[in-house]
Amino acid sequence: MIETWRGSWFEEGSRLLYLVPASFVNRVLPLSIQPAPAQTVRVFVGRLELVTPATERAVQTAFAAHDTTTLEKYGRFLEPISRP
Numbered sequence: 001m002i003e004t005w006r007g008s009w010f011e012e013g014s015r016l017l018y019l020v021p022a023s024f025v026n027r028v029l030p031l032s033i034q035p036a037p038a039q040t041v042r043v044f045v046g047r048l049e050l051v052t053p054a055t056e057r058a059v060q061t062a063f064a065a066h067d068t069t070t071l072e073k074y075g076r077f078l079e080p081i082s083r084p
Contacts, residue, residue, distance in 0.1 A: 020044040051081050
């Protein structure tokens, strides 16, 4: 699973990975299988991007220095990180 996510979930930055409660998953994404299995277990992993003060400083410094190499590390998260 880690290898599958490496390219998109483990980019530059800080994040929180968590298990989504089964009750939420079942409410939001109901599952119906026919014939019904004896048991169904679904595990969903959530991810929250954390914008730390260190990340904000690194992005501000990179913008000020026109350091595109550093800015590219933040990829799609660069715009939300740089919002006031």
